[in-house]
Amino acid sequence: MKAFLYSGLFLGLTVVIAGCGSNTTDDPIPGPVLAVSQHLTLGNPSGATTDASQPTNYLLVKPQYALSYHRDRGTPNWVSWHLTSADLGSASRQDDFRADNTLPTGWYQVQSTSYTGSGFDRGHNCPSADRTATVADNSATFLMTNMIPQAPHNNQRTWANLENYTRTLVSTTQEVYVIMGSYGKGGTGSNGAQSTIDQGRVTVPARIWKVVVVLPIGDNDASRVTTSTRIIAIDTPNDNTVSSNWGSYRTTVDAIEVATGLDLLSAVSASVQSTVESRVDTGPTQ
Template identity: 65%
Template sequence: MSWRLAAKESGSAPWQDNFRADNALPAGWYQVPASSYPGSGFDRGHHCPSANRMASNSTTFLMINMLLQVPNLNQGTWADLEEYYRTLVRGGNELYIIMGSYGTGDTGSQGSVTTIDQGRVTVPARCWKVVVVLPAGQHAPEEVTSITRVIAINAPNQNSVGAAWGNYRTTVDALEAATGLDLLSAVASAMQATLETRVDAGPVQ
């Protein structure tokens, strides 16, 4: 999943708590119910966080925006990362964010499992995110330069995960190798070669 985050879209969104299946899915697709996660040992973690969408906040509670995250990752490491990058927006930047997961099965608060909801929902082993930081007003891929900050994170979906998100920084190249995706495909090839091999060394708070 990917999205843009600018100042008008970021803030302290009220918690809607209206998790629900997405009935706009094509006919025949399984609609994951909100009741499938509670009691599983995993949180309903947002791909696109609630606080990243103020005007359309309720849409972030559709179950297609959820993934199974262990409590310590969702409520700790990941929440701190999300709050940090919102400070970048408040500091005059806009962000382009890509997030996903891969692997099968990991350890939640009630032990190790590979699926929930009678095998219909897979527990990911890793959760990752890429954040491209640009000055507010810059939108085009050609405005990405060799000094553009790119934060790539790859964290284990385990309750033993450490609190400091900065310890899970990696390269875009490593994420592409793990997922099979081409994550910065709109950026010029030469610039990708520069940025995708770099581990972010910027501040974490």
């Protein structure tokens, strides 16, 4: 918890102009549209805005998730999304990895082939399986602005296990908020250690983290986070020798904030944050 709130945050909702500062888009929200993103209900961790003069903290809001993009790293700083039972349907995995042409004109767009031969997976932040209500929702998760270079075992074992577990927490009576990000430079994939890929245009992160907030179904979600709310925070090395047991990487929200400089859960009351952000989850892992 940090002792400030970011501009643009009002009653736990962030108001943005979708498409502002962008070129032609394939985003389901066409043109400049005033939007209040449910995915930022618990806060905007870095105060990201749609100001193209802030290329290391550029806000992208999709109907399916919101993120802060770092142009110079070619990856998101963080991705945030709300997950309910309505998001889980029968749409198949689209596998249509592609560049995100909603980025400001002139910015390099990471391509579907940018990770080819690197030894790293195109690792989703917001997972494909979290968005299966419609084909369009699933397809949106394959934009390269939602990807990081992720060690294959980290992606396919550790994170897959956590993602699967998170979806079991969602029901007709329970919802979750998820924030995921990465930091540092240099990971170890199937071809060994690397700091960058795509001719230096994409940074390989050293660490990958996630925070999961579990709530009963209801309204005014930020105000319903209490000192007894279950919050899972994990931080793993981006390494191919990582354990498949995500529970062994549990940490505190405070520790992630110290490592990243972010202000997570900033829309939650300060008194609640001081308790829940200093606590390591001890709940089940499957």
